[in-house]
Amino acid sequence: MSTVLACAFLLNACLVQGGGSLSAAETVQGLGEPGKAIRLAAVVGGSEAESQITLNRGDRAQIIATAHFDSGQLRDWTRKVVYRADPAGVVSVDSQGLITPLADGAAVVQVGGEGLSASVKVEVRHFAHPPQVNFTDRISPLLTKFSCNGGGCHGKSGGQNGFALSLLGFEPADDYDYLVKEGFGRRLFPAAPDRSLLLLKATAAVPHGGGMRISRDSDEYAELRLWIEQGMPFGSDDDPVMESISVYPKQVIMPLDGEQQLQVLAHYSDGSIRDVTRQADYTANNRELGDCGANGLMTALGQAGDVAIMVRYLGQVAAFRATIPRGAPVDQLPPVRNVIDGFVFDKLKDLGLPPSPVCDDSTFIRRVTLDIAGRLPTFEETQAFLADAGPNKRADLVDRLVDSDAYADYFSQKWAAILRNKVDPQVQRDGNFRFHDWVRTHLNENRPYNELIREVVTASGNEVRNPAVNWHRQVKSVEEKVEDTAQVFLGLRIQCARCHHHPFEKWSQDDYWGMAAFYSNTREKPGQKVYAIRGIAQSRHPKTQALVRPKPLGEETLELTADDDARVALADWLASKENPFVAKALVNRYWKHFFGVGIVDPEDDMRATNPASNEPLLNGLAEHFIKSNFDLKDLVRTICKSSVYQLDSIPNDYNASDRQAYSRFYPRRMPAEVMLDSIDALCGSQTRFTGLPAGMRAVQIPDHGGVNNGFLNAFGRPAGASACECERNGEMSMQQSLQLLNSDDIYNKLVGSRAQQLATDPRSDEEKIEELYLRALSRPAKETERTAFLAHLAKFEANQKRGAYEDILWTLINTKEFLFNH
Structure with a gap:
């Protein structure tokens, strides 16, 4: 290969995506001018109608002041009044609207600004003789808020520096003993609360590895001090139990530079409500759009989209959602072709976010062929498609690709990774090949997706007669089966609930071990035979030691007999059209495949505190999938x-x-296998994989871990060790750059048949350059590109043209336009 190369050859050919600076339109405000403020509302306790609250010593209450405008818009004025x-x-009431009791009595808090006013009635009781502070309800959440019981501090296994707490406070009785009784009670000093080691460490008055967590003048310090002063009560069985939390407001529309104060309320078994705004923990699901501080103030960060704030308090979760419009006119939209377009375009109108125009034919054929077939379109396919003037040629192309063998090859590899079809030293590899072939046949014949689920979950026998048993052989333990079933088929990550209540979801240990009971009677014999033994299906709760019967997530416990294979009952629930999770999880997974980001992202972490970027789209597409009888090919056609x-x-x-409203296509690097096959196709080469037949493409490799290929490893091919598609690494690295620029693998491909063919081809150099561009990028060469390459070719004698074409191939391979699907 010639050394006379310059990366600048194709500088103008590299596709520039995203980034850069925006025009003056960047300054457009999300909601425009709100109009004239006509009313001011002050809300406490989540209800504007009441606007009154009762407080005890140690309580706080957050006011939310909302301005109502004659345009119908609302704005948060909590910090402006x-x-x-x-x-x-x-x-007392501070400038942020936080009410703090000072003495028994009644008062009215006047709220005013811009000539408008509102009021809140407050009654303070039991200030002189406050009720006992309940440890579980009042103290444990503070340890969570300040990360004392987090996994990186005292909540990790074994604790930190001799002091341990349960992770996120899920075992308050144990935490109480650690604080009050351990070490001869040295951490607390009720005779002089301010001298308690707990407070001295937390305020950094004495050395503390975690630094200062609270200040002496904070409400949290006062709460801890009051508890110590009262003699560190744990609480009694008669105390009200917190049952749920709610956040007010639940959803708002706010400007690009707006802010919104939140109010979090804890609801108790006796009907009482307590404001826990300052004790709750807040996490934004997209910190590029907005963030929320410890005091519950959510701030927009100047970008349009939807952002959700996960609110967590004492094991309960709630979510607040803000829509932040760009505010631009959306009056030129492409045609609505199916159910997807209506939902997405409605969202873009709400956001004031105009979409990019429809791509050209060259971009479309390359994009859809890579996404459906996992390969580049051939030279002949591209020529025919660009020459076709028919109005339905894009839809016809989608149909041809979905019905091709390449579709089954590509998507069976995807599912093989998800279903952990990997090499296991204890399992014969023949089972991997059979399982891959079974998945491929399922996809190629387009059997309903819920049938695939049923056959995997209930598989019995050996891999010769029933290849689906390979999943049970790879996912061996009951816990692995439970977690993979939830993550793969339901889109739920319930691993946390194995040991404690899920910190971000409603799932408890009872839910986890109820699912585990479905697999409790599944066994594997030597010789790779999977079967279910006779007996009552049940699991044992690891903490209570109670026996737990089969229970689908969110459903009632099932009554099964000793003759029932509980997996069949589980499969019935999973395969049902009424299942609330399966269809949404699948369409979300496929949406991410085609768009690079899920409607819920990550695609297998669907929960109330990680809401969809477009809820109507997710629900509508799931409903369409169910009505199609779980037709995967129809789903691919609908999307494309x-x-x-x-x-x-x-x-x-x-x-x-924009990274969540789908106002444009999001470019992404080719997957490792697709990239390797694309380089082979362009260079006219063929990669050989040890132990596999000659001519097999990378996307046809049946299992994971059986092929050790440096290129695939460098570009993030998953190992198939987990059900998470996050194993596939789509990031760029220096190792990848070196692979493409100067590795022996690439060199050997460049000296392959394509360069030799072009060097001896009697056609003109212009025609051959045009062919290369159609093969690599599915488009004709631009004049500047053609001129640059012709000038390079002119430097070589006829017998040296092979090296010149190697240079051109090398240059094309190393452009972003080639490496990315766009």
């Missing part, structure tokens, strides 16, 4: 025939930062 308590001395999928990837003045 003035607060005054009358009479003074009963409560939509106008949304066909949008250009080049951003306009408004949508460069």
